[in-house]
Amino acid sequence: MSEQLGKHIAQQISIFETDLPKILAYFSLATFDKKAYLLQENQSCKYLYFVNKGCLRLFFCDDKGIEQTIQFAIEGWWMTDLTAFHGEKLAEFSIQAIEATQVMVIDKINLEELLKEFPQIERYFNKIYQRAYAASLLRVKHIFSFSKEAFYQLFSTKYPQFIQRIPQKILTSFLGFTPEYLSELRKKNMKK
Amino acid sequence: MSEQLGKHIAQQISIFETDLPKILAYFSLATFDKKAYLLQENQSCKYLYFVNKGCLRLFFCDDKGIEQTIQFAIEGWWMTDLTAFHGEKLAEFSIQAIEATQVMVIDKINLEELLKEFPQIERYFNKIYQRAYAASLLRVKHIFSFSKEAFYQLFSTKYPQFIQRIPQKILTSFLGFTPEYLSELRKKNMKK
DNA sequence: ATACTAACTTAAACCAGCTTAAGTTTTTTT
DNA sequence: AAAAAAACTTAAGCTGGTTTAAGTTAGTAT
Numbered sequence: 001m002s003e004q005l006g007k008h009i010a011q012q013i014s015i016f017e018t019d020l021p022k023i024l025a026y027f028s029l030a031t032f033d034k035k036a037y038l039l040q041e042n043q044s045c046k047y048l049y050f051v052n053k054g055c056l057r058l059f060f061c062d063d064k065g066i067e068q069t070i071q072f073a074i075e076g077w078w079m080t081d082l083t084a085f086h087g088e089k090l091a092e093f094s095i096q097a098i099e100a101t102q103v104m105v106i107d108k109i110n111l112e113e114l115l116k117e118f119p120q121i122e123r124y125f126n127k128i129y130q131r132a133y134a135a136s137l138l139r140v141k142h143i144f145s146f147s148k149e150a151f152y153q154l155f156s157t158k159y160p161q162f163i164q165r166i167p168q169k170i171l172t173s174f175l176g177f178t179p180e181y182l183s184e185l186r187k188k189n190m191k192k
Numbered sequence: 193m194s195e196q197l198g199k200h201i202a203q204q205i206s207i208f209e210t211d212l213p214k215i216l217a218y219f220s221l222a223t224f225d226k227k228a229y230l231l232q233e234n235q236s237c238k239y240l241y242f243v244n245k246g247c248l249r250l251f252f253c254d255d256k257g258i259e260q261t262i263q264f265a266i267e268g269w270w271m272t273d274l275t276a277f278h279g280e281k282l283a284e285f286s287i288q289a290i291e292a293t294q295v296m297v298i299d300k301i302n303l304e305e306l307l308k309e310f311p312q313i314e315r316y317f318n319k320i321y322q323r324a325y326a327a328s329l330l331r332v333k334h335i336f337s338f339s340k341e342a343f344y345q346l347f348s349t350k351y352p353q354f355i356q357r358i359p360q361k362i363l364t365s366f367l368g369f370t371p372e373y374l375s376e377l378r379k380k381n382m383k384k
Numbered sequence: 385a386t387a388c389t390a391a392c393t394t395a396a397a398c399c400a401g402c403t404t405a406a407g408t409t410t411t412t413t414t
Numbered sequence: 415a416a417a418a419a420a421a422c423t424t425a426a427g428c429t430g431g432t433t434t435a436a437g438t439t440a441g442t443a444t
Contacts, residue, residue, distance in 0.1 A: 060333060068336040070329060082326045092333070115315075122314040123307075129321040134274045136328035137262060141252060141284075143335060144260040144368060148431070168392065176336060181431060183393050340401070360422065373401060375423050 004052050005104050008076055013124045023121065026114040027104040032097040039095040045084035047105050051077055054101025057170060058093045069174040071136075072098075072162075078128055098166060148177045152185055196244050197296050200268055205316045215313065218306040219296040224289040231287040237276035239297050243269055246293025249362060250285045261366040263328075264290075264354075270320055290358060340369045344377055 005027065006020040015023075027050075032038060039045050041060060049056065051073050058079060059069040070093065073079040084091040085108065106114070115121055142151060152175055156163050163171065172179050197219065198212040207215075219242075224230060231237050233252060241248065243265050250271060251261040262285065265271040276283040277300065298306070307313055334343060344367055348355050355363065364371050 058329075060337070062337045068333070070332050070336075082322055082329075086322075119311060119314075122311075122318055126314055126318050126321065129318065129325055130274055130278075133321055133325040133328060136325060136332065137250075137274075139332060140262055140328065140335070141260070143332070144262075145252070145254045167390095169390095178432060179392070180394085180433080184395095184431090187393080361420095370402060371422070372403080372424085376401090376425095379423080 004076065005050050008050075009121070009124055012127050013120055015118075015120060019118060023114065023118055024104075026110045027106050029102065030105050031100065031102045034097060034100050036097045037094060038097065038103075039081060039084075039091055039093070041092060041094045042090050044087075045081045045091045046107050048078065048080040048085055048107075048111065049073075049095070050104040051075055051079065052102040052104060054103075055098040055165065056095055056101060056103075057098055057174075058095055059173065060093050067170075067173050068176075069170055072166075072174070078132070098170065143176065148175065148181065149185055151175055152177075152182070196268065197242050200242075201313070201316055204319050205312055207310075207312060211310065215306065215310055216296075218302045219298045221294065222297050223292065223294045226289060226292050228289045229286060230289065230295075231273060231276075231283055231285070233284060233286045234282050236279075237273045237283045238299050240270065240272045240277055240299075240303060241265075241287070242296040243267055243271065244294040244296060246295075247290040247357065248287055248293060248295075249290055249366075250287055251365065252285050259362075259365050260368075261362055264358075264366070270324070290362065335368065340367065340373065341377055343367055344369075344374070 006024055009015060009023065010017075010020065029052075032054075038047070038049060038056065053075060056073040056079050057069050058071040058073075058081070059067050062068055071079070079095060081091040081093045081095070083089055084093075087108065142154070146154060155175060166174075168182060169179055172182050175182075198216055201207060201215065202209075202212065221244075224246075230239070230241060230248065245267060248265040248271050249261050250263045250265075250273070251259050254260055263271070271287060273283040273285045273287070275281055276285075279300065334346070338346060347367060358366075360374060361371055364374050367374075
């Protein structure tokens with residue numbers, strides 16, 4: 001069950017099978033209930049998470065007190081508040097489990113040790129961050145190129161499982177509009 | 193003049209002074225006129241650029257034919273279409289010089305060689321990508337938390353030099369609204 | 385089972401920001 | 415220096431999406 005991370009690493013970079021257990025030893029396993037917080041805004045961010053099973057979201061509260069979801073992490077994705085994790089600032093995002101979620105956890109000190117013992121892992125994280133960066137740019141592209149309606153259509157045809165899995169309020173906070181407008185869109189769609 | 197990249201690397205990671213020239217040898221120097229294209233949508237993306245002097249932008253054309261600017265790169269920033277550079281797809285963004293711009297250029301093969309000879313550089317790029325990723329997330333946060341007016345206010349107080357440096361049309365394509373609306377905002381501001 | 389709370393829907397009034405179209409100013413080209 | 419093109423401004427009308435507020439349905443706890 002917790003071998004997912006090992007597999008993921010072996011997929012991305014070439015590494016000795018025998019090193020994997022040593023690498024995984026730097027991590028610990030943790031589970032969180034649905035709605036549990038892994039990190040809260042304005043706290044210090046001590047951990048980096050890899051999702052084995054379940055789903056996390058990264059979000060913040062805007063000045064009107066409305067939660068805005070920036071990213072999701074499902075199986076095989078990493079999540080943290082990067083800037084805060086590197087100790088520069090307090091977290092400006094919160095991380096919450098949307099479902100009961102099992103994660104691999106590492107803190108900054110263990111990460112440093114891991115990278116010292118296995119510098120090849122640097123390359124693995126490089127790929128992870130490049131992928132995350134590219135995904136975030138694509139997100140900005142989508143925000144600019146699609147109307148909210150079109151963005152919803154795109155998202156719901158591309159990730160239909162996701163739509164089932166996530167409460168509507170969280171979904172709209174990710175898509176960037178109000179639950180009321182989503183209702184309107186859904187009604188409109190059913191007519192077709 | 194072209195020592196900027198060396199300095200930048202030495203700032204981010206610990207490295208022998210004597211290795212720097214060997215590292216820089218993998219790059220070549222190039223200059224582009226104002227408005228020149230370094231990359232165009234739907235081409236293959238062969239190079240990764242580091243800006244010594246000047247300013248680049250990454251953008252795409254939306255379905256109405258309007259250019260949308262996703263990112264700028266000034267002195268000390270890297271730029272490419274990441275996904276395309278790694279050879280997976282054709283470019284979905286274009287890169288253009290906003291001013292006469294001097295860059296350090298490297299192609300994929302030389303980058304691989306460089307990383308083979310100096311694996312420490314992997315750590316340098318790790319920092320670069322983490323920073324770029326964090327910046328992109330922050331951008332999404334800003335899009336969600338500010339009205340267009342507030343975003344313009346923020347941007348123009350935080351980067352006043354930038355406002356001078358960039359033509360209004362490109363600025364609005366970055367801020368995500370129309371030149372007409374920018375005029376309106378400026379008029380409104382002058383009254384105060 | 386019953387009550388309480390959270391998630392979702394509906395509809396009307398409203399507004400931030402867009403579109404269009406014409407005018408002005410600046411820059412580039414010849 | 416003149417002409418053409420590009421960059422910016424102004425103003426009116428319009429629309430995608432929000433706000434508000436009330437009603438419905440589903441989930442959860444007692």
